[in-house]
Amino acid sequence: MNFYEIAVTTIDGQTGTLDSYRGQLLLIVNVASKCGFTSQYTGLEALYRRHQHRGFAVLGFPCDQFAHQEPGNEAEIQSFCSLTYDVTFPLFAKVQVNGAGAHPLYNFLKKAQPGILGSEAIKWNFTKFLVSRDGTVLKRYAPTDTPEKIENDVKELIESPTGDNGTFV
Numbered sequence: 001m002n003f004y005e006i007a008v009t010t011i012d013g014q015t016g017t018l019d020s021y022r023g024q025l026l027l028i029v030n031v032a033s034k035c036g037f038t039s040q041y042t043g044l045e046a047l048y049r050r051h052q053h054r055g056f057a058v059l060g061f062p063c064d065q066f067a068h069q070e071p072g073n074e075a076e077i078q079s080f081c082s083l084t085y086d087v088t089f090p091l092f093a094k095v096q097v098n099g100a101g102a103h104p105l106y107n108f109l110k111k112a113q114p115g116i117l118g119s120e121a122i123k124w125n126f127t128k129f130l131v132s133r134d135g136t137v138l139k140r141y142a143p144t145d146t147p148e149k150i151e152n153d154v155k156e157l158i159e160s161p162t163g164d165n166g167t168f169v
Contacts (some may be wrong), residue, residue, distance in 0.1 A: 003135030006105045009093040011062075011074045018105070020136075024055045025157050026131040027150065028109065030097050030122060031060040032069040033080045037126040041085035045149030047154065048089040054158045055133065058089040061105070063097050066125050070094060097122040112137035132157065 004019040019160050027047070032038060048058040060075050064070040072080065074093055079085035095103035097110075109129045110120035128141040130153060138157075141150055 001104065001108060003108060003131065003137075006108060008105065011078045011091040011093060013074070013093070019125055021057060021059070022135070023133050024057050025051075025154065026057055026130060027107070027134055027147075027154065028059045028061065028129045030095070030106070030125055030127055031045060031064040031081075031091075032063060032066065033072060033077060035066070035069040035125040037124075037143050040126050040147060041081060041087055045085060045087050045089060047147045047151055050151075051154060051158060052089075056154060056158060057138040060087070060089060060095075061103070062094040063092070063122075063125060065096055065098055065122075067168075069125055070092045081157075109137055109140075113140035115140060130154070130157070 004017060004022050005118070006018050007015065008013050008018060015164065027044070028086040029044065031041070044058050044060070048056070060081075062070045070077065077094070078091060081091060095106065097103065097106040107139065110122065113129060114120050115123065124143045128145065129137055130139045130149065130150070132138050
């Protein structure tokens with residue numbers, strides 16, 4: 001399956017594919033509103049605002065598979081993100097990232113960039129994947145990797161005409 005053919009649903013219920021993000025550098029994150037890493041919304045939003053004009057986007061996919069840390073429905077999640085963290089980057093409908101019900105996007109991301117010791121499982125909320133402008137999954141980041149730490153990678157790739165300078169494997 002091609003990255004851009006993967007079907008997604010926005011947090012407000014609009015269906016489509018990732019094709020609308022073709023040509024952009026993407027940071028895809030499984031997010032949660034009641035997690036110890038939830039404060040990363042601040043850094044993710046700042047990263048998005050600093051670089052969106054240069055073809056960069058953060059895509060947030062709420063997930064409730066870890067300790068029931070995303071219990072709300074889509075309207076509640078959107079309200080929380082907007083009111084608490086002034087999130088303007090795209091948010092999507094709640095997904096599963098592991099198991100038989102895992103969203104095809106996460107199956108694609110995990111296969112392309114397995115975790116430590118080759119494990120494909122997502123270990124916790126705020127696992128991040130950096131995807132090049134051509135849909136290649138370049139790097140996987142742990143939940144503890146903050147947006148501030150990732151920004152140097154984003155800047156380096158934004159400077160590259162293709163969004164992929166080959167240093168992330």
